[in-house]
Amino acid sequence: MSVETVERARLSRSQVVRAAVRYVDEHGLDALSMHQLGAALGVKAMSLYKHVANKDDLLDGVVDELWTEIPVEPQDQDWREAMRVLARSLRALVHRHPHAAPLLTSRRALPGHALEVCETHLRAMREGGVPEQCAVALLRSIVTHGIGYALAELSCFQAQLDDADDEISRLRRVTSLLPADASDTLVRTALLVCGDCDMNGGFDIGIDLMIRGLDAYLTDDAGS
Numbered sequence: 074m075s076v077e078t079v080e081r082a083r084l085s086r087s088q089v090v091r092a093a094v095r096y097v098d099e100h101g102l103d104a105l106s107m108h109q110l111g112a113a114l115g116v117k118a119m120s121l122y123k124h125v126a127n128k129d130d131l132l133d134g135v136v137d138e139l140w141t142e143i144p145v146e147p148q149d150q151d152w153r154e155a156m157r158v159l160a161r162s163l164r165a166l167v168h169r170h171p172h173a174a175p176l177l178t179s180r181r182a183l184p185g186h187a188l189e190v191c192e193t194h195l196r197a198m199r200e201g202g203v204p205e206q207c208a209v210a211l212l213r214s215i216v217t218h219g220i221g222y223a224l225a226e227l228s229c230f231q232a233q234l235d236d237a238d239d240e241i242s243r244l245r246r247v248t249s250l251l252p253a254d255a256s257d258t259l260v261r262t263a264l265l266v267c268g269d270c271d272m273n274g275g276f277d278i279g280i281d282l283m284i285r286g287l288d289a290y291l292t293d294d295a296g297s
Contacts, residue, residue, distance in 0.1 A: 084114065086124040090134035097135065097173040107131070136176050137184035142166055145189045152194075152201035153284050156215050159194055160280050163219030171227050177220050191216075207287060214283050222276055 092114055097105050107128060111118040125131040143162050147155035167174040191212060198208035247267050251260060 084116070084120070084124060086134065087138075089114070089121055089124045090131065090138045093131055093135050094138050094170065094173060098170055101172045102175065105131075132176055133180055133182040133184070135173055136180045136182060137186055139166060139170060139173060139177060140184045140186040140190065142169070143186070143190050145186070146193050147197045150197070152198045152203060155194060155197050156211065156284060157277075157280050159190070160215045160219035160276075163216060164223040164276060167220055167223030167227065174220070174224060174227070178224070203287070203291070207291065211283060211287050215280070218276075218279050218283070222279065226272055 089110070093105060093110055096110055096113055100109075105128075107118040107121055110131075111121055114121075121131075125134060143159070143166060148158055149155045167177070194212055195205070195208050198211065199205055203211070244264065247263050248260060250267075251263055255263070
């Protein structure tokens with residue numbers, strides 16, 4: 074029995090997928106191929122097809138593996154705090170895996186673990202008196218906010234995260250991104266939107282606005 078045959082027999086789908094996550098973390102998503110992953114595992118690429126159907130199946134597995142880092146059960150019985158924790162957990166997930174994170178929004182598969190997370194958080198809201206339709210709407214918004222905000226941090230706002238510069242430096246950086254003929258009004262708007270480096274504060278404000286908005290909606294609906 075060859076060394077490769079022995080190694081192939083020792084592999085499992087979960088090991089292959091986890092190796093793919095590590096490879097993407099280290100080398101980037103564009104560098105991932107069945108050949109490169111096989112080499113990293115010490116086997117030929119064809120050996121991987123025993124565990125994944127193709128590269129698309131591998132990428133779907135990566136998404137599912139990322140979601141396993143999100144606790145299934147809410148860590149707080151209060152649905153409001155549970156949703157805050159979920160949003161923060163998703164944001165942290167994206168920052169832990171910046172190269173693989175875009176797959177969370179680009180793949181069309183519905184990972185089983187993600188659905189389990191959604192079900193338990195919907196249940197927490199239902200048990201807290203939130204109508205299911207409203208619970209679904211808030212869950213979608215929270216998941217989108219957690220993942221989308223972090224992806225934006227890694228792209229558009231990366232310079233702000235990396236720099237601890239003063240007000241003058243921020244002014245220069247933001248204005249350098251504007252068209253030369255931008256009006257004073259648009260310059261002011263750009264500074265308001267892009268000049269504030271408190272990304273943590275902005276993230277939490279977004280969560281609070283969604284939760285308070287639902288509370289207000291439910292209060293108005295109950296009084297009507």
